[in-house]
Amino acid sequence: MKRSYVIKRILYAVFIFFVVLTLNFFIPRIGVSDPAERYYPPQGAMSEIEYEIIKQYTREQYGFDVSTFQQYIRYLQDLTHFDLGTSLQAGSPKVTDLIGQRLPWTLVLSVTTLLISLSIGLLFGTLAAWKRGRWQDTTLLNASTISVALPAFFIALMLSFYLGFELELFPAYTNPNMVGQFDWSWKAIQVVFNNAALPIMSMALGGIVGYSQTTRNSVIAVTNEDFVITARAKGLSHTTVLYKHVLRNAMLPLSTSIGMSISGLIGGAIIIEQVFNWQGMGTLFLEANSTKDYPLMMGIMLFLSAFAILANLVTELFYVILDPRVTVGDKR
Amino acid sequence: MSTKPRLRTAWLVPVLAGATLFLSGCMNIDYPCRTDLTNTLYVGVVQSSFPTAFMPWLSRDGIAPTIASMLYSTLFSYDDDTGDFEPSLARDWYYVDAQGLPIVTESGSTDYDRLEAEGVKTLTNPQTRKTEQYLTVRIELDPRARWSDGEPVTADDVYYTLDIARNNYLSNHAGALAWTADLLHLYSNAGELELQGIFTFNHGAAAQGYAIDEAEKDQVVYLHVRGVLGAVTSLFTTVLILPEHLWEPVVSRDSQLNSRNPDERTQSLYQNPVGSGPYVLDVEASGPSQIVLQRNAQYHLTKDDARPLYAVETINLILYQELNVAIYAVMQGHVDMLDSSLSANYVRLFEGRDDLYVSAAEGTYVQTLVFNLNPVSAEQNPMRSLLADENVRKAIALAVDTEMLIRLVANGAAVPMSAGLIRESLTDFYNPNANILAGDQAEQLRQANALLDQLLPEKDDQEYRLLDGQRVSFTVLGSVGEIELISFLEIQLQKIGIEIRYQAKGSSPETTYLYTSRFDMTIQGVIFSLANVDIMLNAHFVALGRTSNYGRLVRSDLTTAIEEMRSTLNLHRKYELLYDLQPAIAQMYYKVPLYSSEIVSIARTDRYTGYEVVPGATVFNTTNLQQIQRIDSANGAVESVAAGEGGVTR
């Protein structure tokens, strides 16, 4: 029955999340004899005995004075309040706050890239499928080959150089005032997109190619199906055939593909964000890494993993809803 | 077919939509620096993030200490060249003798002879149970000094700040960021005052026998400092004074001064700093990528003609996370100057540009090659025992070709440093006799080889010397930026048959030299100046112990000499001893100087003019802030009086 399948998938997702949680807890403790050592203040002029007292006090402050198992339980408890921990940055901001500040900016990049790749990809793909074997199709194939071999950050550097430094069409680096001066005015939004142009272009190329290929092959596959041939034989115009039958059915595999990309939406932009200095989750993670801010780093990783699990789950369930044929333990 | 044209043109729609969206912003990019007509200086700062809390002892990373020093004041500021203390929150100070009379000469400066004879008293330290010598200092504050909320700065603020710096119970070792160890005011770990060393009208001055008039009760502070000349330096020039009336009600055991989990009130104080410095934080305008400082109209120090001491009215610090981005910003006019020092590689980029001012200031850090002479027994090995031999070290020191390093690694933007490790510009005590590593390089190479031929005559087929059949080989711990330097040292030492290899400095303490002397050699930047010789010479050449053995040189004769230098109360004698110490240090060949890099920084000249090169600093320094003038964009000429004139009203 569908319902049991849905429940099974949800339970399974929870199980995976739990495993990821545990891994997340233990990873910073790999090879480190005293996990509290990052929190100790510098010894300065203190004597050995003084420093020991300070170390003990620090351990108490950060919760390292109890056994590992108890720390783990506390970690789980904090998670139930959606508390991912406190960052080591000056001022001790909460990890969830930091993520909340930066997440929307990464989403601006990722979602826009997704929309653009999708829309252009759909159209290119359909065109290539329609013109199968002709120049449109082969161009697409060649473009695909090339785009897979060119890393996105290389494209980003070249774009930054030519369009940013040489031609000055777009800012080569993100304006650091963009975040602080954002006030939801039309002007501010324009500034944001002007700065986002180059990062989006770098990421969109691969996306366009991917979605084009997926669409093309879906469309070709569907076009060969009986019901389409039937529709054509009935004398329906190409337009009707195309929109009403082909595309609608080709959408299904495409939507699953979109679902899959969403899970990689946030973590995938790390290198591009770094090239352009875009203040998103990617650069937050790299900053945390350079200052060895493990609470922040692991908090971000947990967030990304949770997001991926959720995205996968939603996609699978969506798929189940859309495709009536996929059932488990069907009546047949 | 009817679909063909539709398909062909359909993809234009999202493309055009996207293009419009992206390009529309092009017209609207405004960089405020280009259009701002006010007296606002835009400074680019390269850092991963800006601080959001502005308590001076919360952090010493990045721009935080600089901002703290602009928002808060110390008692005095230090003049590197003369060694004098310039008034800041305080106007005057002197040592006092047993009768409470000032120990000064007719001209007003400290009478060192009388100080030695009559100024020293003794007490018993309740924590170590030993007797210690101490001096009494009397400080007079400037009655005009104000906090930015209008309250006057009083002696009780000074008491509060110094007191809490010594009280780890309440301050969570915030005081470790300022060197207050020479102030004899001691707390137990449980927060009980065991020895009082700070006295004001309201805090036991009378009981101690220090007379303070009713009229000046808010301006006078007495201190008991350890009986060394350098004790007052850090207390006067590095401790930023906090307002007692704001902090005292808030700080407690649960919410310490330097708390990692501050409560609401503490957090509010962190984010809305009230200081007595020349600038005030504009909290509304500041954010994660921008910090705005406004000139404090109530700042008590002014120029001679009563004009504000600091010429720049507003400072706008802009965050850049990457140096190249920041340089691009300066070149495009998005900011007026950069706070960072640049590698000399970039100088070529600025050639021929009239709108940029390139400042190449004398550096204060010297890169040295440090040997591990003194490993703990677990880290002893035959190679390191070689390093304990002074002749081996001397040979290596002689083989280092600093001219080549300056030319090829530092691109010419560096100067050699004497082996005594004191800068030539410190003319009061610089000893040219310590400059034993300067000379004809070929001759030095010959000497080095001669020395080693006696000790390690055997060589393998690649001309490297052998110790008991094994190639003499050392690893040099360094960061990624030092790889190039170490590669050049490699080929230089190859000429005397010694092999060295780069070893990455790790991020955990176990893999850096700070851990039980687990290294052969390392690259270290050292800085010795008049202000820090007391602390630094001791730290580099004497202090041992703890797990960070550091492989330190420990020589009893040197130790005694340094102790004497540190403890003498006669300034002239101190300079004499420093003079004599330098050849001694040089001949130890323990820290071999490589070069001292110049500090290269840039500023634009289209909005401000009057920049000056300040030794040891980038263009973003106090002198420039006090004197640069805004160019009036209307008539293009300098607004008012030329830079550099006008002393400071004391």
Place this chain on the structure above:
Amino acid sequence: MNTRNALLQVARSGGSFLSLVRKLWQHPKGRIGLILVGLLVLVAVLAPVLAPYNPYDVTQRAEKGLRPSLDHPLGTTITTGQDIFSMLIYGTRVSLLIGITTGVAIAFLGALLGVMAGYIGGFADNLIMRVVDVLLVIPTLPLIIVLTGLLGRSYFVIVLVFVLFGWTGLARVIRSLVLVLKNSNYVKAAELAGASRWYIMTKHILPGTSHLIIMNTTLTCAGIMVAEAGLSFLGLGDPTAISWGKMLAEAQGGGALLFGAWWWILAPGAGIFLAVFSFMRIGIVMEEIFNPRMKASSSIYKLFKHLNNDYMDEVFRSMDDEESAQSADPSDRSHPAALEGSHD
């Protein structure tokens, strides 16, 4: 198209390694791929001979930031004065070494685990597949960054982490094939004859998957090379080695964009492109050789999906669906034949 038969054909298409190379050569696109890979290997091996300067040797460095000239075809770096052209040549070594080593290691681990999961089934299958699910959910790049911070920055750590994450794709693909092979006649015969599990796995099943492994490995190598470039670009590789990704990082950090030294960026990028492209070519052509029914025009599509680890999944899912479809209502109008895979 009967995919199951097609795959069995892949498994059964005989021939040794040499005949494989010969077939690649005969294929026009395969020839290009082979030549390119051969050239790259040659450059990597003969680097000291081909490079005009030794970038590791500080005495051979020239003035910093020179523009391209006869002496230095690609100029010199701004930060250290090394000859960029020589660095490009030496960079081939690192890229090829890491790519091939990781690919081979993944081949071993993935094949082993896939065969175990597929043949032994039951608990082993469950366990391995759960591990795969967990690994797929954790974001790879951040995890690699964390691990290099903990374990040190060396290529050994990077290879280790790549292998740790990369085996999942191959394992699932192999597992699906093994499920098919399990039921073939000669395997059943061997079981009846009383052969041990390990014997059957190594003698019968593993050889049957060999072509799949080789194909997959080639494509994996291509993917790893891109990933390694990305990691070196972020500064996580060995700081003393010379690699294309690191050259790009140095170019960006040293201000190539400020100085207008576009060649410093273009050269390593072109290197990465060539290396990845040539390996891809070979992988795609191999697929055509093994499975002549799959047309060339769909191969790029498959490559793209493969690099996302879901090409084969999709094929096998489609197999499952075909089975369920055959029992579905024939009047059902929606009938996608090619379904998407499950995870990125």
